[in-house]
Amino acid sequence: MLKKETKDILEKSREWGWVLEPDAQKIFSLYGFKTPKYNVAKTPEEAAAIARKIGYPVVAKIVSPAVVHKSDVKGVVVGIKDDQTLIRTLDRLSKIDGFAGMLIAEMVKGLELIIGAKNDVQFGPMILLGMGGVGVEIYKDVALRMAPLTICDADHMIEGLTARKLLSGYRGSEPVDLDALKKTLMKFSKLMMDMQDVVESIDLNPVMCTAKACIVVDSRIMLKKKL
Ligand code: ADP
Numbered sequence: 001m002l003k004k005e006t007k008d009i010l011e012k013s014r015e016w017g018w019v020l021e022p023d024a025q026k027i028f029s030l031y032g033f034k035t036p037k038y039n040v041a042k043t044p045e046e047a048a049a050i051a052r053k054i055g056y057p058v059v060a061k062i063v064s065p066a067v068v069h070k071s072d073v074k075g076v077v078v079g080i081k082d083d084q085t086l087i088r089t090l091d092r093l094s095k096i097d098g099f100a101g102m103l104i105a106e107m108v109k110g111l112e113l114i115i116g117a118k119n120d121v122q123f124g125p126m127i128l129l130g131m132g133g134v135g136v137e138i139y140k141d142v143a144l145r146m147a148p149l150t151i152c153d154a155d156h157m158i159e160g161l162t163a164r165k166l167l168s169g170y171r172g173s174e175p176v177d178l179d180a181l182k183k184t185l186m187k188f189s190k191l192m193m194d195m196q197d198v199v200e201s202i203d204l205n206p207v208m209c210t211a212k213a214c215i216v217v218d219s220r221i222m223l224k225k226k227l
């Protein structure tokens with residue numbers, strides 16, 4: 001069963017066929033996923049107030065129904081340290097097609113993973129786990145399972161990654177909280193099952209994992225075309 005707030009967001013997003021990042025992040029936090037602190041600004045005053053409340057450094061991102069892949073249009077700026085840079089960024093992003101606001105988020109650190117779901121014609125909802133960044137693009141290091149996932153599936157997905165070693169801390173890097181990662185996968189599988197009638201695919205890219213938590217840093221929900 002979908003929560004009313006989630007239904008409202010999905011309904012409103014039908015117009016352009018996908019859920020904008022701030023709305024998608026809202027759904028994920030409603031479902032108990034960890035997300036960075038964020039808010040959306042349209043004016044320099046709003047932007048400065050939000051960034052100070054979150055605490056510099058922050059990330060700024062374009063919010064626009066016309067922009068699905070924000071980095072492709074230089075719509076993401078990480079590590080903003082002061083009002084001046086923030087306001088200059090707002091000025092630039094506000095000229096991008098369909099500008100509906102600038103999302104300002106807390107900077108998060110961690111190992112970048114990807115969690116995704118796709119509604120397969122043959123198998124129904126499929127869940128994907130992969131290493132973020134070049135892990136997915138170059139090495140195609142991913143694990144796939146049919147939803148709903150069992151805890152055993154979640155275990156096997158993690159163990160099946162070629163870069164599995166990175167998760168337990170490699171050459172001095174911090175190990176990842178595997179229990180939090182498993183719980184995130186299970187919760188994600190449940191959310192996809194709840195949404196399978198209306199959703200085509202979901203991408204959490206990246207999810208940043210540390211020794212303490214897994215945080216959904218970017219999320220995109222593509223809706224099914226209306227029949
Ligand atoms: P898109 O996938 O639409 O291009 P993202 O929101 O994923 O945009 O941002 C691009 C990259 O910027 C991410 O892969 C991540 O490396 C970095 N990034 C985005 N948001 C944050 C954040 N809150 N903290 C740290 N890094 C971030």
Ligand code: MG
Pocket residue numbers: 205206218
């Ligand atoms: Mg992304």
